[in-house]
Amino acid sequence: MESELEPATVGCDQIYSQIENYDDYNDVFRRFMPSSSIYELTTERKVLSTLQSEFKEEEFKDEELKKLVSFVIENDARRIFLCLTFMEVLRYIPDFMNAKFTDKDLPVRKDGPISGNQLLDKTPFKVERPAKNFPLEGKSRRDRSDFLEKQWYFLSPDCPTGSLEIREFHSKLPMAYLPPLLSNVPISTSNFSVVWRVYLHPDHFRHRQSSSSAESSPEGIEAALKILTVQGVSGDASRDMEKFYLREIKTLQTMAKINHGNLISTIFIYKLGEDRCFLFPWAHGGSLNEFWKSFDKSQHSMDFVAWSLDQMHGIFDGLSKLHQRNIRHGDIKPHNILHFPQNGPGSASGRLVIADVGLSKFHQEHTADRRYTSTTQCTVMYQPPEMKKSKRSRLFDYWSLGCVFLEFAIWIYDGYGGLCTFRKSLKDSQPNLPEDKTPRFWDYEGDQRPKLNTAVENMMDEMQNRVSPLSEFAHALIELIRTKLLNIDAYHGEEIET
Structure with a gap:
């Protein structure tokens, strides 16, 4: 309900205070007035009071003022009313009423409406219905230009997020x-x-x-x-x-x-x-790699291990569901798995979610002739050996997932410090790798056949030989990674059951 204590007349300062990002804006954070503010500033009482103040020196009859109020509210010219008020040229509102020019005719350009739909961009600008004369044609150039700029502040669209139509x-x-x-x-x-x-x-x-x-x-x-x-x-x-x-x-x-x-x-x-x-x-927990780095070690418990296994199972199941729909991710890596925590960042809670499906492949293909960027380096590290194109779809993702799961297991056992040590060992095991290149989980034998990186083999052997409360978990997970995900035989053209 409108308060009697609020100013009845709407002025430039009130409108300014309701426009978001007015003093600190860029191409993303643009100036806009929320729709609730538009309606709060254009109640019948406020519109009438503002019009009475604007035309108090003129011989405007009450009946004429009522027509203007009806035009603004019932014919939906609220945005035009606010724009003209903000420009301090509300005297033009009768011209808009006489031309039957309402918010539905916005936005406009120099020679008329841009489109019959304020949301759609028609290029070249073509009006889908007979164009109405812009009421400010014939007025000062400054006022026309000012309107063309400020109209956008009041046109932020409502976005139906229930649909993924473009x-x-x-x-x-x-x-x-x-x-x-x-x-x-x-x-x-x-x-x-x-x-x-x-x-x-x-x-x-x-x-x-x-x-x-x-x-x-x-x-x-x-x-x-x-x-x-x-x-x-x-x-x-x-x-x-x-x-x-x-x-x-x-x-x-x-x-x-x-x-x-x-x-x-x-x-x-x-x-x-x-x-x-x-x-x-927005993923408040950041990427999986950021989660590994920030995790509170005091939470280390069997519940934490169970949560980790549950998330690995969920990621594998989600990826399998994509494969069933003939969709390959193409860039599985810790940076493309996001953490949505329930108990705040750094906690083993909530869900790990696969993100960035598909678009990264475009980046890879069109940066192939450039020096490696940090994004490309992470991608190369988790890529499998070259394989037959007919088998590339699923095996590519499963290999990358095997790399991530092995790092996950190392992190569970040895923390982020142990994971960093393992990543360094990948590099050390490939001494001939140029400094600006990224190590991978595989290497070439003398006959140029792919084989597992020695550091990967050694780490899996060492983890399977450990004796600890986590031994049963580690042995089963490493066996899965070795035989199903990082199965080098698949890259010799042999079949692999996934």
Whole structure:
């Protein structure tokens, strides 16, 4: 209910105070007014009071004011009303009413409406219905330009997160994103994508909660925004990006149907101009590698071991479900497995979730002729030996998963320090490897046939010979890794049961 103590008249300062990101904005965190603020500032009482104040020096009859109020509220011209008020040119509102120009005609460009749908970007700009004359044509150039800029503040779209259908938005449309406290910079970048940590304003986003889903906070729903950009990309790379983008969408739609607790869920998919954008739940525990590094060793117990085994089983099962749908991940590594904790980061709780399915393959193929980046190094480390293309799909993922599971077992036994020692031994066992290259879990014999890296063989032998309360667990897990996942015979063309 509207308070009688609140100012009845809406002014520029009130509108300014309700526009998010006004003083600290960029291409991601744009200025926008939440939809709840739009309605709070355009109640019948406030609209009438503001109009009375604007036209108090003119001979406006009560009947004429009522028509203007009806135009703003019943005909849905709230955004136009706020934009003109913010510009301090509310005197133009009768021109909009006489032209029957409402919020449905927004946004506009210099020579008329951009589109019949305020969300869609039509290129070239074509009006789907007869264009109405823009009421500010013939007014001052400054007022027209000001309106063209400020109209966007009031046009942040509502995003139906229950569906993974692609939405296409105009490149200038402000998505309802709020930055994390003291940080409005990307958290990671690559040649073709950038990832931001964002809060989704609850007025514009709704998302079903689950163990691996988005989490709400006072700021909004926390999410990871991944943007693929075609800027500076042309030719085959541009065409391949579009191909992989569409394939990724199909993969995410399939994963949504599978609805597996160890596969990443998706909040929203859209295009903003030329940018292709994905919203995923934010993983407060970071990647699996970050979890290994930050884990509180005081929690080490058989319950912790049971949780670890349960997560490994879930990851394997989730990957198998993808394979049943003819989907290969292509880049299984600790950095692409995310931790959604229940008891805070660094705790053995919640779920480990496979993420980044498919798109990483595009990055690999189009950075093959560049020096290794940190992302590529992690990828190469977990790749299997070359194999027949007909068998590449599942074996590729299972080999990578075997590498991750072996590291998981080492970490359970020896902690993150022991894992770092093992990774160093991979490098030491390949003395001829150039400094800028990444060691792998396999090597070549003299006849150029692939074989397990000596450090891997030694580690598995050593773990199977250990005597400890974890012996039964270790022996079974290492046997699975050795015979089913890191089975080098599969890369000699022999069959492997997975």
